[in-house]
Amino acid sequence: MDDVAALTLSNITVAGVLLVVDFIIRITALIVVPRNRRPQTAMAWLLAIFFVPYVGVILFLIVGSARLPRGRRRKQRQINDYILETTEGFDLVQRDPPWPSWLEPIVELNRTLGAMPLVGGNRAKLFSNNQEALDAMTEAIRGAKKSLHVEFYILSLDSTTAPFFDALEDAHHRGVVVRVLLDHLGNFQYPGYRRTKRRLNAMGVEWHLMLPFQPLHGKIQRPDLRNHRKIMVVDDTVAYTGSQNVIDTGYQRWKNRRRHLQWKDFMVRFEGPVVAGLDALFITDWYSETNELLERGSASLTAEGTGDLDCQVVPSGPGFPGENNLRLFNSLVYAAQEKVILVSPYFVPDDSMLYAITTAAQSGLRVELFVSEIGDQFFVYHAQRSYYEALLKAGVVIYLYRSPTILHAKHMTIDDDVAVIGSSNMDMRSFTLDLEVSVMIRGKAFIDSLRDVEESYRANSRQLTLEAWEERGFFSSALDNIARLTAAVQ
Numbered sequence: 001m002d003d004v005a006a007l008t009l010s011n012i013t014v015a016g017v018l019l020v021v022d023f024i025i026r027i028t029a030l031i032v033v034p035r036n037r038r039p040q041t042a043m044a045w046l047l048a049i050f051f052v053p054y055v056g057v058i059l060f061l062i063v064g065s066a067r068l069p070r071g072r073r074r075k076q077r078q079i080n081d082y083i084l085e086t087t088e089g090f091d092l093v094q095r096d097p098p099w100p101s102w103l104e105p106i107v108e109l110n111r112t113l114g115a116m117p118l119v120g121g122n123r124a125k126l127f128s129n130n131q132e133a134l135d136a137m138t139e140a141i142r143g144a145k146k147s148l149h150v151e152f153y154i155l156s157l158d159s160t161t162a163p164f165f166d167a168l169e170d171a172h173h174r175g176v177v178v179r180v181l182l183d184h185l186g187n188f189q190y191p192g193y194r195r196t197k198r199r200l201n202a203m204g205v206e207w208h209l210m211l212p213f214q215p216l217h218g219k220i221q222r223p224d225l226r227n228h229r230k231i232m233v234v235d236d237t238v239a240y241t242g243s244q245n246v247i248d249t250g251y252q253r254w255k256n257r258r259r260h261l262q263w264k265d266f267m268v269r270f271e272g273p274v275v276a277g278l279d280a281l282f283i284t285d286w287y288s289e290t291n292e293l294l295e296r297g298s299a300s301l302t303a304e305g306t307g308d309l310d311c312q313v314v315p316s317g318p319g320f321p322g323e324n325n326l327r328l329f330n331s332l333v334y335a336a337q338e339k340v341i342l343v344s345p346y347f348v349p350d351d352s353m354l355y356a357i358t359t360a361a362q363s364g365l366r367v368e369l370f371v372s373e374i375g376d377q378f379f380v381y382h383a384q385r386s387y388y389e390a391l392l393k394a395g396v397v398i399y400l401y402r403s404p405t406i407l408h409a410k411h412m413t414i415d416d417d418v419a420v421i422g423s424s425n426m427d428m429r430s431f432t433l434d435l436e437v438s439v440m441i442r443g444k445a446f447i448d449s450l451r452d453v454e455e456s457y458r459a460n461s462r463q464l465t466l467e468a469w470e471e472r473g474f475f476s477s478a479l480d481n482i483a484r485l486t487a488a489v490q
Helices: 002-032 039-051 053-063 070-086 103-114 130-142 162-173 184-188 193-203 254-258 274-290 297-302 324-335 351-362 378-385 388-394 428-432 444-459 466-470 474-487
Strands: 119-127 147-152 177-183 206-210 230-234 238-242 262-264 267-271 309-316 339-343 366-372 397-401 405-407 411-414 418-422 434-442 461-464
Touching: 002 039, 002 053, 039 053, 039 474, 070 274, 103 309, 103 324, 103 434, 119 130, 119 274, 119 444, 130 162, 130 230, 130 238, 130 267, 147 162, 147 274, 162 177, 162 193, 177 184, 177 193, 177 274, 184 193, 184 206, 206 274, 230 274, 238 274, 238 418, 267 274, 274 309, 274 434, 309 324, 324 351, 324 411, 324 418, 324 428, 324 434, 339 351, 339 444, 351 366, 351 388, 366 405, 366 444, 378 474, 388 397, 388 466, 397 405, 397 444, 411 444, 418 444, 428 434, 444 461
Parallel strands: 147 177, 177 206, 262 405, 339 366, 366 397
Antiparallel strands: 119 267, 119 309, 147 230, 230 238, 238 267, 309 434, 339 411, 397 461, 411 418, 418 434
């Protein structure tokens, strides 16, 4: 009997200790979690911790901080300060025809957040076909004479991309300085990862992984902080950027082949002073990964170009104190006077963006959103769908790009005045966790060309109506709303 009593007392003691620990965890979470977080993000974390305290706390400790390591943030500040100093008072932008009245404050906002000035005299060529863009980049590599800076979230060797790698090797053998950056975990998940590393080593070019997560080598940070940029700079005179990774359009996965999925991207080739701005981003990322500070080409931002486009590079990511891309997108949507066209494969806005877009539509502006009819990422796809009802009720026109294509392009146009292109999705991951690059562009010729691209999307899309959306089943609606909670945990 004494043994039973002792065991009972022991169980009560353990239960009491666990109860006290549980209480401490909950109180601590209420104090710590909301600090410097969006309300919906804080609420999602608190729900996770309150429902499954121990699991929630472990997850929060692993992926609860969206800050890059201190050393990387310091390097980012050093580069930003250099760009600000070397471009102080710099302005080569023609205001003929006059700017819209709302543009000047947005240019200043971008300058303040990301250090890059608006520069004029640029030219651009658009590519809305993946193979054409890849062929153009490969041909540009073959014509390189001095240097090649290649930075892609995914850079993977396969039958489609083999000519790209061959061109890099040929350039290296010609004496061109070739530097390559690719994201670690972004590439690790694909079958071509080991093959790609072997190929790069055999070529003899200098290459490095971006944001490597290698705990055994002391390289530790939140594992889902990724460098999502796509940049290629040739001889400091030509640059490519946009949404496209260097990989086949089915992303090397058997499940994509089984579903016949193909990715459709959008890339832009730039010439002019804006090239130096894009190269400055590469230099920043190279410095972050190697501690080697390359000779910075930012001074060429002051060189006059012969084109008619004004361009401003807007970097964003956890290396910056503010969410530069989100602030830019919201400012432009609020500034619009006639229409807003948004294209994003992953559309999971925070409250501020949702309010900006629905306010524009409710104010009588034509607001269109292009997304894919199907998804390749389960939770993101269903989280995205949870916003459709609010958007449709506000008057936003939603176009679903027909399957089996994933519309992976990322761009927006405001009235007939300004466009933004780049690597950034319109979701909380791109706003908070991923290093991204965006380029704001002003110029009628570019906008006209982008209008043709938008029209091609409409021709391959079906318009979603509120009536059709409200007919979806209860299970689908519940799944969308649950997924929306997971999207907020950043």
